[in-house]
Amino acid sequence: MIQFQNRQIQLPDGAPVIVSRILGSIDGSTVRQFEEKLLGFLGQGVQHLIIVFSQVNYINSTGMGVLVKIADKFQESGGDISLIDVPDKLIALFNMLGLLSLIKLSKSEEEAVQTFYKNRSQGSGSAQQASVQPKPVAPKPQPAVSQPRRTVSRSAPPKQAATKPRSGAKRKTYIIRCQSCSSKINLGARPKVGTYRCPRCMVVFKLQKNGKIHFQK
Known part of the structure; x- marks a missing residue:
């Protein structure tokens, strides 16, 4: 069995953030519900998600794969997710499986919000900077300059002087x-x-x- 306690907060620029507290286990019987519930926030226009893991009793390998998939979907939309209050045993498991490079962990809800806002500001700043860059202007074609034709005077080939056979030439064998x-x-x-x-x-x-x-x- 799995339960969700959700509430909405905002970033300093007014962008919505969903804080979802998970209660129960993420296993074969609940992983589908876990995926559909969290990805459903994307359909509502929410790009940032904080998942509270303090009351997650168990998560299997399928659930961890779905967690990575959810992170990818939010990042593709221009947002992100962050896990907070993760038990030490789950952090050790994430580290052993190499998931910490794919899933962000934050110490608190405030830290996650600051990270979201910082990344959001940097992303919008770089996009605005890219939009104001002037387009390169193609150089105008230069008129072709005719080169003077070179004239080559043909002279008669020099006459070859008759050569006498050398005295030291090899004899016929x-x-x-x-x-x-x-x-x-x-x-x-x-x-x-x-x-x-x-x-x-x-x-x-x-x-x-x-x-x-x-x-x-």
Whole structure:
């Protein structure tokens, strides 16, 4: 069983705040009622909620998830919620589950009201400052400046002087292909008549006087 004792107060600027005291347990049988009751204040135009937890006997994991959901909904509307008079055992549980970064705790009702008003003032101030910022003016397009055309004079290519072959130029070497392994055999610049051997397959061939090559089978 769960009960709600609700009353309404105001922020210094007149914005309404609901103070809801919860009596009982938030478990599988009451969590739906707990969610619908507190989110119902958003439909009434209330953006700030203080929940008094001093008489909450128990809250299960589902109830803690719903509590985070309620905080998100109020923050999305531009407001917030704050829990006060939370028992130490629940604070330790919230801390262990990492919920203290998602749900705000206040020491008293007055502290929660001051926090709401401070955040509300900062939010409205930043929104007002953003609204008065001048819009950037697009620069006017500058007229295109025609660049003078560059003229390139074409001149006849210089004549190349005839070059004589250097005396130290390499002489032509005689290379043949082995009939056995098809590898190239370098006979040098001045091969002599005689018998040779392929350095790869070791086949023997002869260089004859008429310049012909005869490979032995």
